[in-house]
Amino acid sequence: MTPVTAAERSDAARNRERLLLAARELIEHGGAASLTMDRLAEHAGVGKGTVFRRFGSRAGLMLTLLNDSEAAFQARFLFGPPPLGPGAAPLERLIAFGAERIAYVVEYGDLVLAAGNASRGRFEVPAAALWNRHVDMLLREGGIDSPEPGLLAGSLNATLDPERLLHLIREHGVTPERLTASWRDLVTRIVTDA
Amino acid sequence: MTPVTAAERSDAARNRERLLLAARELIEHGGAASLTMDRLAEHAGVGKGTVFRRFGSRAGLMLTLLNDSEAAFQARFLFGPPPLGPGAAPLERLIAFGAERIAYVVEYGDLVLAAGNASRGRFEVPAAALWNRHVDMLLREGGIDSPEPGLLAGSLNATLDPERLLHLIREHGVTPERLTASWRDLVTRIVTDA
DNA sequence: AATACAACCGGACTACGGTCCGTTTACTCT
DNA sequence: AGAGTAAACGGACCGTAGTCCGGTTGTATT
Incomplete structure (x- = not known):
């Protein structure tokens, strides 16, 4: 059954999870201030563009x-x-x-x-x-x-x-x-x- | 007569005036948002380092x-x-x-x-x-x-x-x-x- | 006038947030 | 299964604030 709003693609969902996990890890490690978008992308193993598409x-x-x-x-x-x-x-x-x-x-x-x-x-x-x-x-x-x-x-x-x-x-x-x-x-x- | 606190050097004073003047001009022209430190330095005819030493x-x-x-x-x-x-x-x-x-x-x-x-x-x-x-x-x-x-x-x-x-x-x-x-x-x- | 030195200068450099667009990939329809 | 398509991907690229340091210049001293 097709949802009314387009479902999230599986790779997108996977990357979102990865990013949230990586973000929590980075923050736990060095505080929120140490979390840069570049580091987050690298640590999560995704491109930087992906980070910004997800969270704006x-x-x-x-x-x-x-x-x-x-x-x-x-x-x-x-x-x-x-x-x-x-x-x-x-x-x-x-x-x-x-x-x-x-x-x-x-x-x-x-x-x-x-x-x-x-x-x-x-x-x-x-x-x-x-x-x-x-x-x-x-x-x-x-x-x-x-x-x-x-x-x-x-x-x-x-x-x-x-x-x-x-x-x-x-x-x-x-x-x-x-x-x-x-x-x-x-x-x-x-x-x-x- | 020597001031108690070291006097400002003449070139420093001149550059400060230039910078303030240039800043007001830029703001008058395009609003405060359009004032970038690079533009200010260029418009005032000084280096960028000077801008930051003056105003922090x-x-x-x-x-x-x-x-x-x-x-x-x-x-x-x-x-x-x-x-x-x-x-x-x-x-x-x-x-x-x-x-x-x-x-x-x-x-x-x-x-x-x-x-x-x-x-x-x-x-x-x-x-x-x-x-x-x-x-x-x-x-x-x-x-x-x-x-x-x-x-x-x-x-x-x-x-x-x-x-x-x-x-x-x-x-x-x-x-x-x-x-x-x-x-x-x-x-x-x-x-x-x- | 020459010397010495502290302050100043400039612009190359870094780090960061955010954008762009050619390429890849997951889903759908036949 | 195969083709078509919209969405997601990734990383080069941009503009900005702020730093650094080798070279320069004003000023006080003799």
Whole structure:
């Protein structure tokens, strides 16, 4: 039976697996920064053109690598147990959301950074739009009286920018705990206002 | 009379002037994106090495180009007339600060963007530290009761990230006025809380 | 004026991300 | 099985930021 969308050719599938495997190996070995597209191609035993056709760009590759954990994160705040998932009060969910994002950034640091350096900005990423809608929804549920909750949600998310968070942690010795506390402080002020 | 710090050699001074002039010309002609270090060197009639010794990096060059307007901005919020400068209520000054930053980003868009892509992040910039201290001070003056006003100030400044603002304006058609209103909304909620 | 030296100069060189296009290969249809 | 075709392949090629080092030049000293 022929699929509606053309099936992936077998050599393409094989090369994709090879590339992902090689990428994880290289990153495990020398960190995300050491992964260059040339090295990846060579290590995977494919041509460079193949790498770019598969992933579009270096950032696209990183995004693919993060896909699983990102999907898991999304599932947790969309469908998971409270306080992150539905069931808890909006403010509680907001606090948990930030705390989880911070933990996520800490865990996948370099990868997230490399994924952020996309050619066309780090705001086009579908995930970013989802986070915005989520925070937006929580704000509305929290009953805030803002002219533009969408923009406010975007501002709050900007606060969690990975590059900024990692900079504070790595260069200024700020602990993730303090960042989480600061996030709690921020969103609490906003939601408990009106 | 010999200066305390070694004086700049005359050829160095002459080349710096040439480079800044050439850079402004190139930008005027084709926008900041069209300014490559090779073209700049050629257009200024100097070697490429000279460009990098002078400015360190492309971002450093952009920073130098922005230096005057940045200094003017700083002077305005440090010493200028209210509501941006001293004399107005902290909340008023905070609102004005964001509004001016947004206007600044709109005016110097491409340049600010290019300056932000510094090798070691866009947070090391001395100006950023100054903005943080300024917002921090205004928050304290506003009498907020936060465990870490410094981190809160950093979060607020993250909200004004040029890349984000320009993305909203250029790709999503958000007007600077709406951004300003959103900033006012945000800081008002934070300051009028406690 | 000659000398010495530190600073500066220039452009060849490297590493990297990304593109292009002629060639090869897996699937499909008869 | 054999032919036809669209897709995938690979690596030469390009533009760019940034580095390096042998040669040059301005400046202070005597």
